[in-house]
């Protein structure tokens with residue numbers, strides 16, 4: 001995976017805090033500046049969080065790219081709903097995205113829910129610990145620092161890729177631009193440089209934090225009904241996954257928990273577990289470093305939204321499950 005982290009020299013105060021937190025030694029000091037070794041970067045975003053001087057940020061596409069297409073669609077992962085306190089806020093978000101120029105808005109919660117159910121089914125029948133590939137940053141960490149675990153990664157397809165392929169079929173013959181709204185640098189990178197060596201069907205990855213000023217300035221509601229899938233919402237939340245998944249699923253989140261769990265897995269010490277969902281950010285995807293809320297209020301928002309979610313999980317065909 002390539003890095004989406006970019007460095008701004010004139011903002012940098014040379015404190016080197018970014019270098020100290022990078023888990024893969026992807027940041028080095030060279031002359032009087034820091035340099036990112038892009039092939040080592042796993043897009044965990046720890047350096048961005050640590051830099052208080054705007055020296056580093058995750059670079060995605062811009063809204064100007066919409067103009068290059070006859071039709072534009074934006075994909076919304078469940079973690080983005082952590083920014084919405086209730087279903088009206090979700091409608092507001094959809095309305096704002098329409099006003100920003102997207103003609104089609106695609107909720108991913110039904111596909112995310114189906115993928116989570118599939119992973120649990122597969123892990124249940126496995127003889128060894130299954131590690132879900134949901135967070136590409138943790139897969140990058142495994143590849144570099146825990147290679148013995150690499151064969152245990154379950155390569156389920158990403159919900160955005162499945163939705164994008166469906167959109168391409170639906171709009172065959174049309175010049176459609178597919179954008180993914182991203183809560184973290186890893187998702188930004190994944191949309192552009194996916195694992196599995198396949199080209200992504202997603203054309204552009206947008207950082208949600210870049211859209212924040214525009215979205216929050218818009219007050220109009222979009223009258224269309226919005227339906228969310230409860231299992232997809234659950235898949236975005238560490239707390240809800242712990243409540244709803246079997247006790248043999250472990251969900252280490254945040255760097256310290258993650259490395260502790262991977263070290264134990266490497267030495268085959270996780271006897272009580274059949275599946276691990278390792279997540280790089282504290283509080284998982286709801287703690288995505290490109291979200292503007294805090295992970296605690298996002299958690300409570302998603303719990304709240306669960307009450308108004310009744311969309312069933314997506315029907316999937318066999319070829320859609322795997323990378």
Ligand code: SF4
Nearest residue numbers: 012013016018051055
């Ligand atoms: S943390 Fe920010 S200011 Fe400090 S060295 Fe890194 S980029 Fe520069």
Ligand code: SF4
Nearest residue numbers: 022041042044045047
């Ligand atoms: S995103 Fe993570 S891996 Fe990449 S340079 Fe920053 S801290 Fe290092």
